[in-house]
Amino acid sequence: MMRLRIMFSHAAVVVMAVACGAGLVGLALFAPLWVWALIPLGVAAQMLNEYNLHRYVFHLSPPRAQWAFNLLYMAHYGHHDFPTNTKLFFVPIWVALPMLLVNGGLLWGALALFGVPQAGWIAVAIVPVGGVLTFLVYEWFHMTAHVNVPKTRVERYVTTLHNQHHFR
Structure with a gap:
């Protein structure tokens, strides 16, 4: 219960869970x-997205411009400085x-441009459902790695x- 409280105290998790839920309902009904x-x-796309964003954006060399450094610090650098601060987990x-x-927009646009039937529903299945479910699972395991709670073998x-x- 503590883990769910921590996760759903973050706006990104709430918004993404709502997007995923809406996508699931839309797929089920229409x-x-x-x-x-x-x-x-x-x-698969979200796993690649997560890896590339983390590796090539979140771990860039610190920018010289203060505003850019501040953005990266809020997005990720701060998490490495304060790995137990729950506000920086997500x-x-x-x-x-x-x-x-x-x-979602790029996938839908590309599919529609090439005349793929059901382009909108394909984009919904891939991005807010498959991608966001993966995002939420990733965030769950990431948060679990940082809190002192009983863990399953996988956790x-x-x-x-x-x-x-974090510590290499």
Whole structure:
């Protein structure tokens, strides 16, 4: 219960969970059944997105411009300075929401441009459902790695890997 309270005290998690829920309801009520098979594409895309954003943006060399440094500090550097500060566990809403909108819009636009039928529902299955579910699971394991709670075997493994990231 503590972990859910921590997670849902962050705007990005709440907004993304609502987006995912709305996507699931939309798919269930209106989308063709075959679109559900595309959700794993969103899982894979989000894993690549998460890795690349973290590796190539969040761990950039500190920018010289103070405003850029401040943004990166709020987005990620601060988490490394204060790894137990729950306010710094999750990506800020001003990173998460634009990523959701840009990724969903670009995918829908590209599919529609090429005349793919059901482009909107395909984009919903891949981005706010598959991608955001993966985002939420990632954030759950990331938060769990930073709190002192009983952990499952998988959570202990992820904690070990994540500690190597922080303390190498």
